[in-house]
Amino acid sequence: MSYEHLHSKGDSFLFANNFDEAIVAFEEARIEADQQGNSFEYFLQTYKIGYCYFRQNENFLALAHFTQISLMYSPKTPEDSALYYLSFLEELVITQKAIIEKFSEKELENIIAKGGYLNSHLRKRYMYVLGGFFMQRLEYPAAKANFQESVNIKTKDTFLEENSWYYLGWVYEQLMEHNRAIECYGYLLSRPLSHIKPELLYYYLGNNYSLLKQWQPALQYFTASIEGYQGTKYASSVYMELGNCYKRLGRIAEAEEKFMQALNIAEEYREEPEFLVIANLSLGYLYKLQGKRSLTKKYYELAHDITIRESVEFVYTIQVIDLLASYYYEVGELSKALKLVNSFLEKHKETPLWNENNTAFNYYINVLADQSEIYVKQWENTKQLDNLEKALQSCSRLIDESLRWYNNLSSEKTKLYYQSKIRSNLELSFEIAYSLYEVTGKEMYFRKLIEYDELSKSNIFKANLNRNQTLVSQGVSSELIRRESELRQQTSRIRYYLNEKSSVLNDSVIKTLKIELAETQSSLDSLMKVIKKGNRNFTDFTLTAENKINTNIKDYLLEDQILINYFLTKNALYILSFDQKVEHITKVDLESDFIRDIIKLRNKIMVPSGSYFQADSLKSFIQLSNSLYIRLLHPIKNQIKGKRLVVIPDKEINLIPFEVLLTDTIFSRNAGFDQFPFLLHSNSVSVLNTKRQLVQSSRKKILRTQFVGFAPDYSIHNRKSNNLVQFVSLPGAEKEVINIKDFYKGKAYLEKEATKEAFMRNATKADIMHLAMHTNLSDMDPMNSQLVFSVSKNDSTGLFYTWELYGTHMNADLVVLSACNTGSGEISSGEGLLNLTRGFFYSGVQNVVATQWAVTDGASASLVNYFYKNLAEGVPADLSLQQAKIEFLQKEDPLKHHPYFWAGYVSFGKPATLSAHIPFKWLWILPILLIVAVYLKIKKR
Secondary structure, three states, X not given: OOHHHXXXXXXXXXXXXXXXXXXXXXXXXXXXXXXXXXXXXXXXHHHHHHHHHHHOOOHHHHHHHHHHHHHHOOOOOHHHHHHHHHHHHHHHHHOOHHHHHHOOHHHHHHHHHHOOOOOHHHHHHHHHHHHXXXXXXXXXXXXXHHHHHHHHOOOOOHHHHHHHHHHHHHHHHHOOOHHHHHHHHHHHHHOOOOOOOHHHHHHHHHHHHHHOOXXXXXXXXXXXXHHHHOOOOOHHHHHHHHHHHHHHOOOHHHHHHHHHHHHHHHHOOOOOHHHHHHHHHHHHHHHHHOOOHHHHHHHHHHHHHHHHHOOOOHHHHHHHHHHHHHHHHHOOOHHHHHHHHHHHHHHOOOOOHHHOOHHHHHHHHHHHHHHHHHHHHHHHHHOOHHHHHHHHHHHHHHHHHHHHHHOOOOOHXXXXXXXXXXXXXXXHHXXXXXXXXXXXXXXXXXXXXXXXXXXXXXHHHHHHHHHHHHHHHOOOOHHHHHHHHHHHHHHHHHHHXXXXXXXXXXXXXXXHHHHHHHHHHHHHHHHHHHHHHHOOOOOOOOOOOOOOOOOOHHXXXXXXXXXXXXXXXXXXXXXXXXXXXOEEEEEEEOOOOHHHHHHHHHHHHHOOOHHHHOHHHHHHHHHHHHHHHHHHOHHHHHHHOOOEEEEEOOHHHHHOOHHHOEOOOOOOOOOOHHHOOEHHHOOOEXXXXXXXXXXXXXXXXXXXXXXXXXXXXXXXXXXXXXXXXXXXXXXXHHHHHHHHOOOOOEEEEEHHHOEHHHHHHHOOOOOEEEEOOOEEOOOOOHHHOEEEOEOEOOEOOOEEEHHHHOOOXXXXXXXXXXXXXXXXXXXXXXOEEEEOHHHHHHOOOXXXXXXXXXXXXXXXXXXXXXXXXXXXXXXXXXXXXXXXXXXXXXXXXXXXXXXXXXXXXXXEEOOOOOOOOOOHHHOOHHHHHHHHHHHHHHHHO
């Protein structure tokens, strides 16, 4: 029998997990290859025999075969090199971790550079082994990249396939990308006959959900896990997790029961120090729930003594430090808390803890925060300035470490979640820096305030802006950009169905979608690796303390502008203000009703009723509006006088339509809304997500502005589309678009012509884009929000998803979204308002006018007409909008003077200034004027 046949026979046994038979076949093939003098086949069979032993956990025999190749085989071809270096990597992974750690970075790079690929199976194995190599070195980003590539290579080896997904999930967990880890583990659970124990996958799923603070699904998976771990020592850890879930859900009796079960099992394994720690922590948790402080302290201290006396896993050590330090802080034993924390941090100051187990790193971040808070408390008690300075030093380390792991995350959903954790640390840091600035007046502390504020604002938004601009500007090929855009669209589409349509999908479809999502995301990650490898200038936006606005903000403000930057903490509002001459910060102490007042005012504006002219309703509106003005703008009233306001809101402040704030309460209660002293009458307002938008360079303007407008006909849409939702016709929208053509040359797509295809054809051509239409908003994922165009022959839905703007480069200076709720959205801590405008900013648009709530199309048409009239005269967009609203109040029916009808329109981004243009319908007069000018010149001679 030929060695080719024996080789194939061995592969069949291998893929069937029949390793003994596979070894026999490979051994026979090796003998046959040796007799024929084929050294390559001889060593290939040697490798496969070693691999079979590795699968059987016979590491010594596996290592013997891999070593035989790397010591005796002389690579001459790329195929030889693949086998040689793959064998060498196998040796490194199988041998002890110490050997790997001593292996130099340069030597490793040589292995990677020299290692070629033989076939899909060996290539998959190569990437898998390389992932394991980096994983053992705690280099998780590199491990993630290699495991991602391994899962993208399809072979019949189910063991390798499942292990690649398993370790990819584990690496995601270490990088705190818990949503991505959940996708990987969920994918493995969906596979039939997985060799990975389901109780292990259930445990990891529960752990990731608990780290996301999603306690109900965490409880569900830990409960499923305990069934598989009953009767083993590991059940103690699962019971502890169950107890924690019940505690978080407020089910105290059940929490106590689970902690007691964890204690009982751990007591059976007291000879193992980790389980002794678990036992004492379980008792500490139990007594803390019961309010027994002295017993809580006793068992936490016993757990700490064990971590000092015995060799235990690092995660237990740092968990105990965090719990015990927090306890000391709560009971006022500050010196003990500080001694404990300082001793630990000094011991581990050179340890790269951001590379450690992710749970350990979470506790490490908590310990750094503990240290800062203890120093602050000591400052409050003693007023010794060095305590504040030490607190800020702790915060700097805390922020640096937090940002380091944040930049390793790739999932936007995961980043969005963890920004809230970073945000709480930034608030602590900001308040410490403010106290130091207030006491010392030193400029360096003011710069720290600007730095911390910028780090807290719209980081995913900044990253996506940078990514899209980088793809276009740094020479990435159009084909790669197109493919990258397609994959992002595909992942967003799948997440849309999983997040918002899961209630109408059956289990098999959901399972298929989860598999498709995991595979598509891996393809996207691998493509980004290719883009970065092939374009050396390509750089991702990274969030670091050094990555701040390295320029003077004042240089980017016009003489009549003032930048107002809000930073909101639990008990205070900080107002950072900048104009061409002055930088200033103001602190406003807040009562607990601040957020409530914002929501109450917005509700009064958004839902007008027949009672809004009644005395009680007006009185409430006036009090709320003026109260918010006093807190938000009155402290800087002298600075904003006569200025155009450029506002960067924070958290719920994003919900405020600033122009409706009342600057005074002393006026006739019989006055109409047009006589109210709204901020509108003194200041224009534009809104930014981040200071980076202000310093973006503007594109060169062309001579003539090109306008494109869209106004779909929904009577046609409702008859022909496949959508379940029916849309009310907008008769004012068509008039709105037609009127704009009085001011600008361009094209109006009306009724059935207002299609998605027409929009895409004009996306890169128009300088002004006007969209008067309905929207479908997705609060769960703004990139799945949709603009609703007319249906067409090739498009049965007419839906344009925001994610379809990925990869599109628009040239528009201004986009006006005259549609329902285009400027509204979910408020995210650390990210701001998640709304439809983001997609347009990502595609290169610098100014978007959008609505914060559903505006009636009749009122909208009038307001928009006033706006474009001003804009065509060369008035900047923010001033054009301000003047349009004032004109609306002066000319329209008093029944439409309520802010609901006009305050919803907001100018987002850097206000566009479009050159003054002669209205197109008057262009016929130019030749006559030219003739008259020539005649007068001749006559003068």
